[in-house]
Amino acid sequence: MIQTKNLAYTYPGELPIRFPDISCQVNEHALILGPSGTGKTTLLHLLGGLLTPSEGSITIGQTNVDQLKGFALDKFRGENIGIVFQKPHFIRSLTAVENLLLTQTLAGHKNDKAHALSLMDRLSIAGKANSLTYTMSIGEQQRLAIARALINKPAIILADEPSSALDDQNCTFMISLLQQVATEENANLIVVTHDSRIKNMIDKKINLS
Amino acid sequence: MNIFTLSWKNITAKPLNTMMSVLLFALSIGLITFLTLLNDQLKKGLDNNLAGIDLVLGAKGSPLQLILNSMYHIDAPTGNISLEEARPFLNPKHPLLSGAVPLSLGDSYGAYRIVGAAQTILTFYNASDIEGRPYKEDFEVVVGSIVAKKLHLHIDDTFYSTHGLEDNPDLAHDHGTPFRVVGILSATGTVLDQLLLCTPQTVWKVHDHPADSTAVEEGHKKEDHESHAHATGNHVHTSMPMVAIDSVEIQILADSVMAALSAQPEKEITSILLKFKSRTNFQALNLLRNINLNTGLMAASPAIEINRLYAMMGSGTEALRYVAMLIAMVAAISIFISLYTSLKERRYEMALMRVNGASPGMLFRMIIGEGLWITMLGLVLGMISGHIGMQLAGSILERGYKYQFTGFTWVGEEWYILVGAVAVGLLAAILPAIQGARTDIHKTLAEG
Incomplete structure (x- = not known):
């Protein structure tokens, strides 16, 4: 469950960017649409606790995220938020499964390799568990990125332009996969995009302008 | 992770x-x-090799060289001194000295130096145990622990020395009386471990001996001796038990060596190691200056020279x-x-x-x-x-x-x-x- 009210962010020396209120119930997914330059990434970073809003409030579950600072914010982020970025990036020196284990560590969880492997299995990349990430194909890397977003059973999964680099077929597959796993994990999925192909796949839409 | x-x-x-x-x-x-x-x-x-030695007497030259040669056995001698000149310092009744060890250098065996010395050198360097016995007669040698190990020397082995302080087979004295090992010292951690010790007279005799080719057959080289032993198989190197060195016996042996030296004032030795009765005695402290000013000998203080050496190496x-x-x-x-x-x-x-x-x-x-x-x-x-x-x-x-x-x-x-x-x-x-x-x-x- 996520709720925002009167959210605004001000970059130094610029006018504040104001965002429409967002409200997603449990298991509700949302699409944030808007052309470039309307603050999509800024909103995603605000929701993900990577930026602190200059005005307004964000509530995830029972927590006022805008009130959290420093270590508490880091911890909250690690435990409750999973982010899938436009381009998948990983720790180069670690294998696929080690990347997932590190994500557990960073959230303060115990390493659960069985869970990591079963998650990879669900995403059909179990065979790549011990591969270095940069040796995997883009498709596999994107699935691993989803696995990483899911590994700590977050309340919210944020996806930043997850389909922009994909062809039509893979685009559809990617979004339905995200929806499916988010539903399975009882997480809200919020997709930020300007990709019109996705419009009809998620009902709830928030338009930025 | x-x-x-x-x-x-x-x-x-x-x-x-x-x-x-x-x-x-x-x-x-x-x-x-x-x-x-x-x-x-x-x-x-x-420091180990300082062995409580307060002064070294030798021929005039470089004091550091004298110390290195007589105490560390790593440099050439400065020259010889006559026993005539040295006699006062060998006197056991010298008022300032508690001990004196005359040294005669000049020969080596397998690049290890043969040192002619009064037996008190053993007590100077705190040698505690010996396999066999101390040397008594001329041509008897006591070898240091490392020499024994490296050259595979055992009690009763015989060998010929080489003239000079380096291992040069061309200069081997392969005639005359061979040296005979009578004792092997336990390790002392000092230069003694790398020396072969005999009476000072032995060193003279090696060189006094006229070239006599018939003598070659008398003894055989250690190598021959060993190969012979192994061939017949009935010569076994029996290792004797280590026994404590008796300082009274050493003193008696040394006294007789000293007496023999005093009886031949025309002969020469290389240097004398001296220990003071008291290091705080004013006269003892002045001894170095007095000797250098008033005699044909040179006195050098190991402590001073070694500090100088250490400072040089240190830099x-x-x-x-x-x-x-x-x-x-x-x-x-x-x-x-x-x-x-x-x-x-x-x-x-x-x-x-x-x-x-x-x-x-x-x-x-x-x-x-x-x-x-x-x-x-x-x-x-x-x-x-x-x-x-x-x-x-x-x-x-x-x-x-x-x-x-x-x-x-x-x-x-x-x-x-x-x-x-x-x-x-x-x-x-x-x-x-x-x-x-x-x-x-x-x-x-x-x-x-």
Whole structure:
């Protein structure tokens, strides 16, 4: 469950960017649409606790995220938020499964390799568990990125332009996969995009302008 | 996945970069360790061999040379002195002296020096045990523990000496009376371990002996003797039990040697080792100056000369130590650069780690960990190679310095090396670590 009210962010020396209120119930997914330059990434970073809003409030579950600072914010982020970025990036020196284990560590969880492997299995990349990430194909890397977003059973999964680099077929597959796993994990999925192909796949839409 | 495990994986993922820093660091640590071990053992060796000797008398020349030659047995003699001149100092009733050991040098066997000396040399160097007995008659020898081991000498073995102090087969005295081993000393940790001892008269006799080719058949060389023994198989080297050296017996033997020397004032010896009755006696302290001013002899103080030598060698190792420190600095800079460049390449990774819940402190620890891993690898590699290097160099140095070196020892200063190395590693890593901890998540991710 996520709720925002009167959210605004001000970059130094610029006018504040104001965002429409967002409200997603449990298991509700949302699409944030808007052309470039309307603050999509800024909103995603605000929701993900990577930026602190200059005005307004964000509530995830029972927590006022805008009130959290420093270590508490880091911890909250690690435990409750999973982010899938436009381009998948990983720790180069670690294998696929080690990347997932590190994500557990960073959230303060115990390493659960069985869970990591079963998650990879669900995403059909179990065979790549011990591969270095940069040796995997883009498709596999994107699935691993989803696995990483899911590994700590977050309340919210944020996806930043997850389909922009994909062809039509893979685009559809990617979004339905995200929806499916988010539903399975009882997480809200919020997709930020300007990709019109996705419009009809998620009902709830928030338009930025 | 521990954060230091991640540090380890990060540095091993770039083995070439890492190896460069590790090797540089190992080189400096190895050099510093080697120099520390060398300095320590040189100093200990020099100090051990002081053996409470207060003054050395010899022919005029370089006092350092006299000390090196008569006490460390590593330089040529300054010349000979006549017993006529030396006689007062051999007098057991000398008011200032508690002991005197006349030395006669000139021959060697297998590059180990044969020293003609009064038997009291054994008590001077604290030789405690002996297999066999002390030498009594001319041509009887007592050998030091290392000589016995290296030259495979046993009781009753015989050999011919070589003229001069180096191993030159062309100068072998393969005629006349052969030397016979009567005793083997236990290890003393002093130069005694590398000497063959006999009466001073023996050294004269080796050289007085007229060239007599018929004598060749009389004795056989030790090599022949051994091959003979092995061929027949009934000559077995029986090792005798070690017995304590009896200082009273030594004194009696030495007294008779001294008496014999005094009876031949026309003969010459190389030098005399002297011990004072009291080191605080004013007259004793003036003895050195008095001898040098008023006699044809030269007196040298081992303590003064060795300090001088140590200062000279010290400046050499000091210079090398600075070179090693310079290398350590280059190594630190190399660690810094490699961490810093990898930091730039990994900005996105660090932002990702922050997204996944890592605190700035965790990133700081990760990078410090990388610096420490490199430092530790270099430290371990360097210390091991420093010790092995000392062990290898030891066998070469042993011949030159006449005492044993070992790489398998740990000296107190090495703790400072350890602490210093870790400090250098931390210092090299701290700036990149601060930089890494400050990674701006939003900016880094937005820039892609």
